[in-house]
Amino acid sequence: MLLTVLFAGFVTGTLLGSKFAPYPHMARGLVDSPPFGSDSDSDVSAEEIELIQGTGGDIEWILRAGSADYDQENGMVKVDKPKVTYYLGRDRKEVFVRALYGEVSQQGKGLKLWDHVEGHYDDMRLQSDSLDFKPKDNLIFLEGNVKVQSPSIYISSQRVKVDLKTREIMIEDGLEALIAPGMVVMPQ
Numbered sequence: 013m014l015l016t017v018l019f020a021g022f023v024t025g026t027l028l029g030s031k032f033a034p035y036p037h038m039a040r041g042l043v044d045s046p047p048f049g050s051d052s053d054s055d056v057s058a059e060e061i062e063l064i065q066g067t068g069g070d071i072e073w074i075l076r077a078g079s080a081d082y083d084q085e086n087g088m089v090k091v092d093k094p095k096v097t098y099y100l101g102r103d104r105k106e107v108f109v110r111a112l113y114g115e116v117s118q119q120g121k122g123l124k125l126w127d128h129v130e131g132h133y134d135d136m137r138l139q140s141d142s143l144d145f146k147p148k149d150n151l152i153f154l155e156g157n158v159k160v161q162s163p164s165i166y167i168s169s170q171r172v173k174v175d176l177k178t179r180e181i182m183i184e185d186g187l188e189a190l191i192a193p194g195m196v197v198m199p200q
Contacts, residue, residue, distance in 0.1 A: 056082040063089060065118060072147070073098045073123075075116055087119040096123060100150060100176055107133045107176065109143060122146045129154075133176060136162045140172075150176040 063075040077091035094114040098107040109131035115124045123145040131138050141156025152174040154160070160167040160174070160181060171184040 056084070058082075061091075063116070063118075070104075071099055072120075073116075077114075087117055087121075089116045089118060090114070091116065094125060096125075098123075098145070098147065100147075105134060105176075107131065107145075109145070111143070120147060122148075136160065136174075136179075138174075152176065 057080070059079045061075075061077050061080045063080075064071055064073075066072045074097045075089065075091065076095045078093035080089050080091045082089050091114045093110075093112060094116070095110040096108070096114070096116070098109075099105070100107060109123070109125060109129065111125035111129040112127035114126070117123070124143070126142040129138075129140045129143045131143070138152075138154060138158070138160045140154040140158040142154070144153040144155075145151070146153070154172045154174070156170060158167070158169045158172045160172060165181075167181060167183065169183045170186050173182040173184060174180070175182075
């Protein structure tokens with residue numbers, strides 16, 4: 013009789029435990045690792061990071077990311093889910109950019125982002141597969157499914173160069189453009 017009670021208690025506990033226990037049923041499935049991490053040659057790895065870089069008392073950029081690896085020898089920070097804010101010019105205009113992956117040079121050489129790049133600068137919005145930002149020249153190079161929108165223009169192309177200083181947009185490959193004096197809404 014005692015064995016029957018113990019066995020019934022064990023079965024009931026197992027069934028209720030699998031239904032109400034806080035850990036087993038809440039465990040997340042396996043997720044693919046980003047293209048860096050424990051397998052990389054990085055010097056430091058961190059999660060939920062914020063990096064700030066500046067010179068002469070002025071902040072040049074702020075990077076927030078889900079995780080990052082720092083390669084000290086090359087001065088590169090490889091990031092997962094980066095959100096970057098750059099402050100440009102004397103008026104400190106903000107450029108916001110985000111993507112799934114990226115690399116940021118801590119030596120001022122720029123920023124490279126890829127996979128679902130989105131950003132905005134003043135009243136200009138952009139989307140692309142990849143972005144290469146050269147801060148010394150105030151240039152952004154966009155490649156792959158590029159869409160640029162401002163209140164008066166919409167551009168779709170495979171390669172676009174944007175001069176942030178002059179606000180010139182140079183299309184390098186296959187152009188579709190809509191120019192209008194009113195607000196242009198980027199097609200989805």
